[in-house]
Structures are given as C-alpha cells and as structure tokens.
Amino acid sequence: MTQDLQNYESLKPLFNPQSIAILGASESPYKIGHLQIRALIDGKFAGDIIPIHRTAKEIAGLTCYPTLAEVPGDVDLVIFCLGLEQIKEGLEACAAKNVKAAIIFASGFSEAGEYGEQLQQELAQLAKEHGIRIVGPNCVGLVNTENGLIGTFTPSFLTVPLDGKRGVGYISQSGAFGVLTYMAAAQHGINFNYFVSTGNEMESGFEDFMEYMVHDSQTSIISGYLEGAKNPEKLKTLSKEALAKNKPLLLMKTGKSSAGSRAAASHTGSLAGSDKIYDAFFKQHGIIRAEDFDDVIGFTKLFNPDKLPKGKNTVIITSSGGRGINEADRCEAHGLNIMELSPETRAAIQTNLPDYASTANPVDLTAAASVSNPEFYLEPLKALVNDPDVHNIIFTDFPFAWDENSPQLQEFIELSNASDKVIALFPFPLEGMTYPKATATLVKNGIAVVPCSLNPVRALTKLVEYSEAYRRSQVTALADYKQPHADLSDLLVAGETLSEAQASAVLSRYEIPTTERRIATTLEEAVTHATAIGYPVVLKIDSPDIPHKTEADAIRLNVQTPEAVSQAYAEIVKNAQAYNPKARIHGVSVQEMLAEGVEVIIGAHNDDTFGPVIMAGLGGIFVEVFKDIAFKVAPINRQDALNIIDELQGKAILHGARGKAPVDKEAIVDVLLKVSALITDHKDHIQELDINPLVVYEKGIKAADAMLVVKEPQAIQQMMEG
Numbered sequence: 090m091t092q093d094l095q096n097y098e099s100l101k102p103l104f105n106p107q108s109i110a111i112l113g114a115s116e117s118p119y120k121i122g123h124l125q126i127r128a129l130i131d132g133k134f135a136g137d138i139i140p141i142h143r144t145a146k147e148i149a150g151l152t153c154y155p156t157l158a159e160v161p162g163d164v165d166l167v168i169f170c171l172g173l174e175q176i177k178e179g180l181e182a183c184a185a186k187n188v189k190a191a192i193i194f195a196s197g198f199s200e201a202g203e204y205g206e207q208l209q210q211e212l213a214q215l216a217k218e219h220g221i222r223i224v225g226p227n228c229v230g231l232v233n234t235e236n237g238l239i240g241t242f243t244p245s246f247l248t249v250p251l252d253g254k255r256g257v258g259y260i261s262q263s264g265a266f267g268v269l270t271y272m273a274a275a276q277h278g279i280n281f282n283y284f285v286s287t288g289n290e291m292e293s294g295f296e297d298f299m300e301y302m303v304h305d306s307q308t309s310i311i312s313g314y315l316e317g318a319k320n321p322e323k324l325k326t327l328s329k330e331a332l333a334k335n336k337p338l339l340l341m342k343t344g345k346s347s348a349g350s351r352a353a354a355s356h357t358g359s360l361a362g363s364d365k366i367y368d369a370f371f372k373q374h375g376i377i378r379a380e381d382f383d384d385v386i387g388f389t390k391l392f393n394p395d396k397l398p399k400g401k402n403t404v405i406i407t408s409s410g411g412r413g414i415n416e417a418d419r420c421e422a423h424g425l426n427i428m429e430l431s432p433e434t435r436a437a438i439q440t441n442l443p444d445y446a447s448t449a450n451p452v453d454l455t456a457a458a459s460v461s462n463p464e465f466y467l468e469p470l471k472a473l474v475n476d477p478d479v480h481n482i483i484f485t486d487f488p489f490a491w492d493e494n495s496p497q498l499q500e501f502i503e504l505s506n507a508s509d510k511v512i513a514l515f516p517f518p519l520e521g522m523t524y525p526k527a528t529a530t531l532v533k534n535g536i537a538v539v540p541c542s543l544n545p546v547r548a549l550t551k552l553v554e555y556s557e558a559y560r561r562s563q564v565t566a567l568a569d570y571k572q573p574h575a576d577l578s579d580l581l582v583a584g585e586t587l588s589e590a591q592a593s594a595v596l597s598r599y600e601i602p603t604t605e606r607r608i609a610t611t612l613e614e615a616v617t618h619a620t621a622i623g624y625p626v627v628l629k630i631d632s633p634d635i636p637h638k639t640e641a642d643a644i645r646l647n648v649q650t651p652e653a654v655s656q657a658y659a660e661i662v663k664n665a666q667a668y669n670p671k672a673r674i675h676g677v678s679v680q681e682m683l684a685e686g687v688e689v690i691i692g693a694h695n696d697d698t699f700g701p702v703i704m705a706g707l708g709g710i711f712v713e714v715f716k717d718i719a720f721k722v723a724p725i726n727r728q729d730a731l732n733i734i735d736e737l738q739g740k741a742i743l744h745g746a747r748g749k750a751p752v753d754k755e756a757i758v759d760v761l762l763k764v765s766a767l768i769t770d771h772k773d774h775i776q777e778l779d780i781n782p783l784v785v786y787e788k789g790i791k792a793a794d795a796m797l798v799v800k801e802p803q804a805i806q807q808m809m810e811g
Contacts, residue, residue: 096297097304102190103222103293104233104283104301106165107136109240110157110188112179113170114140114148121194121242122170126151131247132239139164157182166190168230168240173197173205176226180212184219191216192240193225199289200227209291216292228288229264232271235282235307243268246284249275254532257389258283258302260295260313267314270382277543278532279389282307296323299338303331310392312339312385321370321699321722328374332562335394337555341379342367366696369720372736373729375558377551387548390537391513397556398511398549400480402428405451406469407485408459413451416485416515416546423550427451428478437472463488464497467504474508481511481549489522493530502534513549518542561728572766573600581774583802588633588675592795596780599767601760603792606680615658616651618679625649625682628657629794630665634672636796641668647682654679683793687742687752688782691760693723693768695776695800701768705761707739708782715739723765723772730761743785756790757783776800 109129115122122140126149129138139160142153154160157167157179167188169179173195183191198209209226216223224231230241234255239246249272257279261267264286271284283305285298295315300323302308311331318324331338344364371378379385403425407413417427427450430438435448442465447453458465466488473479491498505512514531516523518540528538539545575598580591587595593603605622608631609615619626630643638644643665645657658677665674688708696702699722706718719736721729734740734757745751760783768775777798784791 096300100222100301102165108164109166110139110141110164111168112141114142116145116148124242125168125170128239132237134237157186164188169193180215190222192230196227198226213291223292225288229286232284234280245272251280253278253280255280255282256309257281258308258311260285260298262287262316263314274386277386279386294319296320299327303327310337310389315340315342325374328376332375338376339379339388366699366702366720370722373721377555383543384548387539387543387545388551390539391548391552393535398480398553401426401553402479403481404473404479405483407451408454410453412485413453417451419546423547434472434476438469441468470504474504484514487514487525489525492526498527505536513537515545516540574770581799583799585799586633586636587797588631590631590678592797596792596795599763601763604680606678608676609679610676612655612658615677615679616654619654622681627680627682628661629678630661631675631678632672634669641665683784686784686786688784690781691764691783693764693778701772703765705733711739724769725765730758750787752785753788774800
C-alpha cells in the first residue's frame with residue numbers, strides 16, 4: 090500500500106469511527122464533558138457513545154464505564170474533555186486499549202511556553218509509537234455531518250440547517266474563524282461534510298487531513314483556512330492529486346509578513362514576502378486562493394465538476410441598465426471579459442424582444458421583463474447558448490412568479506442543461522427577495538443562485554482560474570530539455586557575498602551567458618584588457634564587500650579610450666576604498682559594453698517555508714518603483730517559466746513596443762530554467778542570487794551583472810542535518 094493510502098486508512102478512525110469514548114464525561118449540563126455527549130446524541134451519531142466517569146452509572150441515558158480499560162470491545166475514537174494535567178494519563182490509557190484516534194481540546198501546550206512544548210513533544214512521540222492519530226490539542230474538534238460525528242463541545246454546529254449542498258471538506262488552523270465559516274456556509278445552503286480544527290497539529294497536520302479528503306469519495310471540494318504550511322512538499326503533491334481527480338483546493342491564506350528574519354542583500358530577497366510566495370505557489374500548483382470566507386461559499390455554489398467554465402468571456406442579462414453596468418464593472422475588475430457580442434448573436438436576441446431592449450452586453454431587458462413580460466428572460470438565453478464564443482452567462486435578476494410548475498422555468502432549465510456554459514443567477518441581496526421562488530428547483534438542476542452579498546463575480550473568476558488549471562493538468566507537458574548541473578564547491582564560500590566576477594563564474598558553469606570580463610589589478614592591466622576586449626568597455630570594482638557598486642560610485646560605463654580607462658580605474662579604486670576602507674578588493678573588472686536591449690532581472694531566494702524560489706521582472710524602474718515581479722517555487726518547468734513572463738504587468742515591452750522588435754523570449758525562459766537548476770542543485774548553500782541587469786535582444790541574452798549570497802556556516806550545517 091502506498092504511503093498516501095496508508096495515511097488515508099489510518100485516519101479513518103478519526104472521521105468514521107464506529108465507537109466513541111468521552112474521557113472526562115460529566116453529569117453537569119454546563120461542562121464540556123456533558124456538552125460533548127449531547128452534541129453526539131443530537132447529531133445522531135451512528136455508532137456507540139461511551140461516557141467514561143468514575144462513579145456515574147449513566148449520563149444522558151448512556152451507560153458509563155469508570156475507566157477506558159473497562160469498556161467491553163473496541164474503542165475507535167476517544168474525545169478528551171480533560172484539562173492539561175490529565176492528558177498524558179489519558180493518552181497512555183488509549184495506547185493500552187489500542188485506540189487509534191483521539192481529539193484533544195485542552196490548551197496549554199506549545200502555544201503556552203517551554204513546559205507545554207516539551208509535554209506536546211512527549212505526547213506526540215507516544216502517539217507515534219502506538220499509531221494514534223490526533224486532532225489538536227488546543228482545537229475546537231472534528232465534525233463529520235455524514236455520520237453525525239459532532240466531535241466538538243461547540244453547540245453552534247447544531248444551531249444551523251443541515252439540509253444544504255454537501256461534498257465540501259473544510260480544514261481550519263483557526264478554531265473560532267472556522268466555526269464562523271461553517272455556520273455562514275450552512276446559512277447559505279452549504280453543509281460541510283467534514284470540518285477539522287487542526288489546533289497545534291501535534292501528531293496530524295493540515296496536510297494530513299487534506300490528504301484524507303483527496304482520497305475520500307464523498308468530498309468534491311477541499312477548502313480551508315491556512316495560517317502557514319508546515320509541509321509544503323506534501324501540499325504540492327496533494328495539489329497534483331486533487332487536480333487529477335477534479336477536486337478544487339480552495340484555501341484562505343492569511344498573513345502578510347515578510348519572509349525570513351535575515352536582512353536581504355538582493356532584490357529578490359528584499360521583494361520576496363511570504364505572502365507573494367504563497368500566492369505564486371498556489372498559482373503554480375492549481376490551488377485557488379480564497380480572499381475571504383464568502384469565496385468558499387460562492388465557489389462551492391458555482392462549482393459543477395461536469396460543467397467547468399471554458400474561458401473568461403461573460404455575458405450579463407439584466408432588467409436594470411444600472412445594475413448591468415455595475416456588474417460589468419465588477420466582472421472586468423476581477424478579470425472576466427465582458428465580450429462584445431457578434432451581430433448574428435445580437436440579431437438572434439432581438440428577434441422576440443421589443444426595440445427598446447438593448448442587445449449589447451450587458452443585455453438589458455428593461456423593467457418590462459421583471460414587471461409584465463417575464464418571458465423576455467428566455468430570449469437572450471436561446472441565442473447565447475448557441476454562441477461558441479460565450480463561456481459564462483450571468484442573470485442579475487429572475488422572474489419571481491416562476492416556480493417549479495412554470496412551463497417557462499422548465500424551458501429555462503432545459504436550455505441551461507443542454508448547454509456547456511456556466512449559467513448562474515447573481516441576485517441583489519434584499520430581505521425576503523434575495524432568492525426567487527424557483528431557487529430550489531434551479532439549484533437542483535445545476536443552476537447556481539449566488540447573492541451579491543457573497544461576491545459571486547469574484548467566485549466565478551476563481552472558478553475560471555481553477556478550470557484553466559484543471560485543463561492544463563490534463564495536457565501531457567512536453568519534456569523540458571536537459572538542464573546543466575555543476576560542482577560549485579570551489580566557488581561557494583560559506584557566509585560570503587561573492588564578488589561579481591565570482592558570481593559570474595557560477596553562472597557560466599550553468600551555461601548562462603555573461604559578458605566577457607577580465608580582472609585588472611593595475612592600471613596597465615586595465616588598459617591591456619580593454620584593448621583585448623574592444624572599446625567601449627565597462628569598469629567596475631570587484632569586491633565581495635561592495636555588492637552595490639553604484640552606491641560606492643565604483644562603476645564607469647561606455648569607456649571609449651585607453652586614457653579614459655586609466656582615469657576610470659584610478660577613480661573606481663579611490664571611491665571604493667573611501668566607501669568601505671575594510672573592503673577586500675580583488676581588482677577592477679573590465680567588461681564588454683553591451684549594446685542597448687531590454688533589461689530584465691532574474692533571481693533566486695531561499696525561502697524559510699518553500700525553499701528555493703525563482704523571481705523575474707523587468708529591470709530599471711519596473712522593479713525599483715513598480716515592483717513588477719513574478720515568483721515561482723523551484724524547480725520550475727518550461728510552462729512555469731512562460732507563466733512567470735506572462736504574469737508581468739510590463740510584458741508588452743518584451744513583445745515589442747513603439748516600433749521595436751520583440752525580444753528573445755525563449756532566451757529568458759532558458760535562463761529561468763538554468764537558474765532553477767542552479768538554486769535547486771545548491772539550495773543547501775545559496776541564500777540569494779540576483780542577475781541584474783540581464784540584457785535581452787531580438788536574438789540572444791547576456792548577464793551584465795550578478796550578485797550571490799552564500800548561507801552562513803551554521804545554516805548550511807542545519808540544512809545538511811535536516
């Protein structure tokens with residue numbers, strides 16, 4: 090059995106137990122030990138409920154046992170309604186009874202200090218030795234609405250309707266926020282079949298519960314609230330498996346803090362905040378990022394695995410011109426395309442509509458449709474379902490008189506079901522009017538009704554994003570060409586910021602084109618090198634202690650004559666020594682002066698969570714001022730490299746602007762793949778790398794400057810041991 094299926098099987102006692110014992114059961118209706126029993130009873134748990142109480146004979150009509158050991162037969166799951174000081178004894182009792190799953194609510198563990206951290210580690214080791222899968226500690230619990238397992242002391246789970254759409258698993262690293270999301274979803278007709286509050290993730294973590302849902306046949310969408318990925322490699326693997334099964338991963342990731350505590354020396358390091366990298370990681374691996382809880386609800390309402398959006402082309406049908414324009418603005422802001430309809434489609438729409446109706450997009454049926462002529466709602470649909478360029482059709486309102494017995498509603502449903510387009514209602518949220526009478530019938534027939542209070546346009550955009558990722562995953566990618574690999578042990582000095590010449594030597598070993606350069610240690614050598622390279626030339630200080638040469642005024646461009654070389658050499662050495670008197674100066678680098686091209690920056694950074702990360706952007710003002718950059722987590726493939734380029738706001742410059750020829754995009758892709766190979770091969774040693782600028786031409790590319798930071802010795806040792 091593969092590791093992922095073993096993990097799935099071992100988690101079954103948590104999600105689908107046949108018997109549950111409550112340690113710390115209480116006769117008092119106000120204590121957690123009683124609330125938990127009532128939750129299981131009221132939730133109609135399908136298995137045995139076994140209270141453990143030293144003296145009571147029964148609680149809530151259930152037979153009690155004084156200890157876990159005295160329970161006859163097997164116990165699958167134990168729910169701990171105990172304080173911190175009793176948890177270890179209880180877990181030892183679980184081990185002796187051969188219990189395979191536990192939920193621990195108690196706090197005071199790793200979140201509370203050194204003692205709690207040590208106790209948590211001891212309990213985790215005990216659980217590992219005996220094969221006990223654990224939710225918590227410091228959590229709200231676990232819920233499976235399919236079998237009535239309300240494994241939580243929180244009464245809120247039983248105060249909301251349980252008759253909504255199922256198939257959603259929800260995992261939360263925040264207990265309270267998770268509960269609120271669960272309740273909001275239920276109130277909007279979405280019931281999570283699974284809810285897990287991960288707590289401190291002592292033994293099982295966020296990714297473990299996600300893995301269970303990836304393999305669970307009852308789960309069609311996996312959603313959650315994520316504060317930080319503890320196992321990004323597993324998350325990457327699961328995202329691939331989920332895409333293959335057409336199961337969206339929809340995660341709300343919070344936190345905008347900067348990645349890493351060490352001050353970054355490179356552009357890549359300074360621009361790479363953890364939030365940007367999470368965003369890149371999600372896009373790269375087909376994980377949809379929810380902005381808030383309403384995205385989880387709206388996306389779930391819209392998702393139909395058998396009818397995914399074919400693209401972004403969207404048509405709005407409304408009875409209010411103003412509402413239509415408002416919705417069009419919203420669509421365009423979120424990235425949907427409010428397309429211009431063809432003359433043929435517009436003529437077909439107009440056939441049975443009055444002249445005062447507008448057939449442009451948005452299609453405005455006017456107030457007549459909502460007041461006296463509800464049949465108008467059918468006319469645009471008849472035409473639009475036959476237009477191959479239309480992907481999504483949004484109705485901003487709907488006839489309130491139509492119900493399940495209306496022939497016109499049946500025609501509407503038949504047209505929708507026969508079409509491969511996403512057709513949905515986004516009604517205005519008004520008390521008593523949000524949902525038309527036909528809502529239940531529409532939803533039953535796969536037509537989503539999502540009020541604007543849930544931001545359905547954003548949810549539709551995310552559904553389109555998911556559909557694009559799913560389609561890409563179904564296409565067999567062409568094999569990337571063989572990447573270079575090289576030994577850099579003689580160049581990567583622990584704790585050093587390499588000089589430009591040293592960094593360029595690293596690039597050369599990975600076949601990344603660099604400028605011709607020679608190091609001069611005397612004025613005479615500088616002139617000799619310049620003559621050999623050919624004028625004009627560039628002179629720069631070469632020092633590991635002066636990575637930013639412009640700040641030190643230690644660079645001269647477009648040097649045209651031997652006399653100018655002599656002057657430049659003297660000035661550069663003088664300025665460098667004044668800027669940093671203790672700097673180690675290897676000499677002055679004499680380089681070819683590159684012809685004008687388009688400047689880009691490509692870099693790599695070792696992130697604390699994800700490891701090697703690749704960054705690219707346009708050079709100059711684009712990176713310095715506009716921060717126009719894109720990230721991907723290494724290793725990357727050719728499609729990832731193309732996506733990086735496509736995500737840049739200024740990419741039009743690469744395609745040729747103001748009469749200039751397009752640059753060699755394949756050369757940029759080539760360098761991105763080689764940098765990916767470089768940072769992946771040497772992730773244990775390289776902290777940061779910048780190639781800036783990298784000059785791209787109509788044909789070809791060359792690195793004009795490079796900077797590389799090697800990890801500190803202790804960091805390298807930790808990586809090797811890890």
